[in-house]
Amino acid sequence: MLKYLRLYGTILRTFGFRLRPLVTFFMKCLHSLFSRTSRGADHLFFPAIRKARIDRPIFILGNPRSGTTFMHRFLLRTGTPCAFELWEMLFPAITARRLLHRAVDRLAPFSPGRYHSGDAHEAGLRDVETDDAMVFLHMVEGGFLWSYFLAWEDTWGSDLCRRYFFETGERALPEQDRMFRFLEACWRRNLVYKNRGRLVAKSSLFSLRPEELIRRYPDCRIVYMVRDPLEAIPSGASLLTGVLSRSYDVFNATSPDRRARWMENLYQASCRMYGAFHESWKAGRIPEANLRIVTYPQIMQDLSGTMARLLPFLEIEPVPEFLDELDKQDRIQKTRKSPHEYDLARFGLDAERIRKDLDWVYRDYGLAGITGRAAAPLPPD
Numbered sequence: 092m093l094k095y096l097r098l099y100g101t102i103l104r105t106f107g108f109r110l111r112p113l114v115t116f117f118m119k120c121l122h123s124l125f126s127r128t129s130r131g132a133d134h135l136f137f138p139a140i141r142k143a144r145i146d147r148p149i150f151i152l153g154n155p156r157s158g159t160t161f162m163h164r165f166l167l168r169t170g171t172p173c174a175f176e177l178w179e180m181l182f183p184a185i186t187a188r189r190l191l192h193r194a195v196d197r198l199a200p201f202s203p204g205r206y207h208s209g210d211a212h213e214a215g216l217r218d219v220e221t222d223d224a225m226v227f228l229h230m231v232e233g234g235f236l237w238s239y240f241l242a243w244e245d246t247w248g249s250d251l252c253r254r255y256f257f258e259t260g261e262r263a264l265p266e267q268d269r270m271f272r273f274l275e276a277c278w279r280r281n282l283v284y285k286n287r288g289r290l291v292a293k294s295s296l297f298s299l300r301p302e303e304l305i306r307r308y309p310d311c312r313i314v315y316m317v318r319d320p321l322e323a324i325p326s327g328a329s330l331l332t333g334v335l336s337r338s339y340d341v342f343n344a345t346s347p348d349r350r351a352r353w354m355e356n357l358y359q360a361s362c363r364m365y366g367a368f369h370e371s372w373k374a375g376r377i378p379e380a381n382l383r384i385v386t387y388p389q390i391m392q393d394l395s396g397t398m399a400r401l402l403p404f405l406e407i408e409p410v411p412e413f414l415d416e417l418d419k420q421d422r423i424q425k426t427r428k429s430p431h432e433y434d435l436a437r438f439g440l441d442a443e444r445i446r447k448d449l450d451w452v453y454r455d456y457g458l459a460g461i462t463g464r465a466a467a468p469l470p471p472d
Contacts, residue, residue, distance in 0.1 A: 129184035153316030170410035
C-alpha cells in the first residue's frame with residue numbers, strides 16, 4: 092500500500108490530478124487478488140511446477156533500445172526456448188492462462204501496452220515482452236517504476252537511486268531474493284505450460300548485476316547487446332516520453348525544471364547501465380563460458396553469421412524452418428533504415444557529452460569511436 096501511495100503522490104505532484112491512476116489502483120487490487128489466487132491453485136492442479144528445472148537459462152541483457160527485443164523474440168523462432176507474452180505476464184499462473192486464453196483479444200482495451208507506439212516498439216498482448224515488465228506489474232518495483240515515475244522527483248546519487256542502480260551483494264539481497272523467487276516461480280510455470288526445456292528472459296535490470304545471474308545460475312548463457320549510445324540513449328528517452336505523453340501529456344503537464352531533472356536522471360541511469368556491465372566484464376567477473384557480446388551493427392549487417400556463432404554457444408538446435416526465416420530476416424536487416432531521427436536537445440542530451448562520458452563503450456565494443464572511425468571489430472565467438 093505504501094508503494095501505491097508514494098507512486099500516486101509522485102503522479103499528483105508531477106502531472107496534476109488524474110482519475111486514471113485511481114482507477115488503475117482499483118483494477119490492480121482486483122488483479123493482484125486474482126493472480127495470487129490462481130498462482131496458489133497451480134500448486135494443487137499443476138504440481139509439476141515445483142519440480143521444473145531451470146536448465147541453462149538464456150538471459151538477454153543490454154541498455155534499452157540496443158536490439159534486446161529483437162534478439163529475444165528472434166531466438167524464440169528457433170523453436171527451443173520459451174518466454175512470456177504480455178498477457179501471460181499479466182496472468183502467469185497456468186490456472187489463469189487456461190481460463191483466459193480464449194478471451195485474450197477482448198482484453199486489448201485494458202492492455203498496458205496500448206500506450207506504446209507500434210512504430211517504436213510492438214507491445215500487444217500477444218507480443219513477447221521484457222521480464223522487467225512482469226516485475227513492475229506484480230511487484231510495483233524495478234526499473235520501470237523508477238524510470239517512468241520515481242525519477243521525476245529523485246536526484247541522481249540519492250539513497251533511492253543507489254538502491255536501484257548501485258547496491259549489490261548483501262546490501263541488495265533481501266529485495267533481489269524476493270524478485271528472483273517471484274520470477275523463478277513464474278519461469279517454472281512457463282516451462283510446464285509450454286512444455287519446453289529452456290527459457291529465454293530479457294531484462295535491462297539484470298545488466299546492472301550480471302554477477303548475480305552467474306551466482307544463481309552457474310550454467311546460464313548471457314547475451315549482452317550493445318549499441319552506439321548516440322542511438323540507444325535518445326531512442327530510449329523517446330520511448331519513455333512517448334508512453335508517458337499518451338498517459339499524462341508530459342511536455343504540457345510538467346514544468347521545464349521537472350523535465351530537465353527527469354531527463355538528466357534517465358541519462359545518468361543509462362550511463363550507469365552501460366558502466367555496471369562493463370565493470371563486471373572487464374574485471375573478469377563474468378566467465379567467458381557464460382557470455383557472448385553482440386553489437387547492434389552485427390545483427391543489422393550480418394545476422395546470419397552472428398546467429399551461426401551464437402546458436403552453438405546457446406546450445407540451441409533450431410527447427411528446420413528457422414534457417415529460411417533467418418535468411419529472409421538477414422536480407423531485411425541489411426536494407427532496413429530506422430525511420431526515427433531524434434532531436435538530442437529535446438531530451439536534454441548533447442552528442443559530445445555522450446561521446447566523452449561513454450568513450451569506452453566505443454573503444455571496447457568495436458563501435459564507431461569519438462573520431463568517427465570504426466574501432467576494431469570483435470573477434471568471432
